[in-house]
Amino acid sequence: MAVTVSINGATFRPSPPRPLFNSHPANASANGYEYAPAQDGQRFLVTTVKTEGESSPITVVVNWTAGLKK
Secondary structure, eight states, rough: OOOOEEEETTEEEEEEOOOOOOOOOOOOTTSSSSEEEOOTTTOOEEEOOOOTTOOOOOOOOSSSGGGOOO
């Protein structure tokens, strides 16, 4: 959840909470969390449940060692 906060002098006014992102989390992992924020605070890694019939693309990188040489 996220809120927008406005401060007017000594008055602190948060907006009503709203979802920060939509996800369908799986069961909590071993550490008890269903997500992990990135160190830069810009992204989240979320454990989700794959819905039936959904497929994920596979990317195959060939000759990847050539990219290491500059």
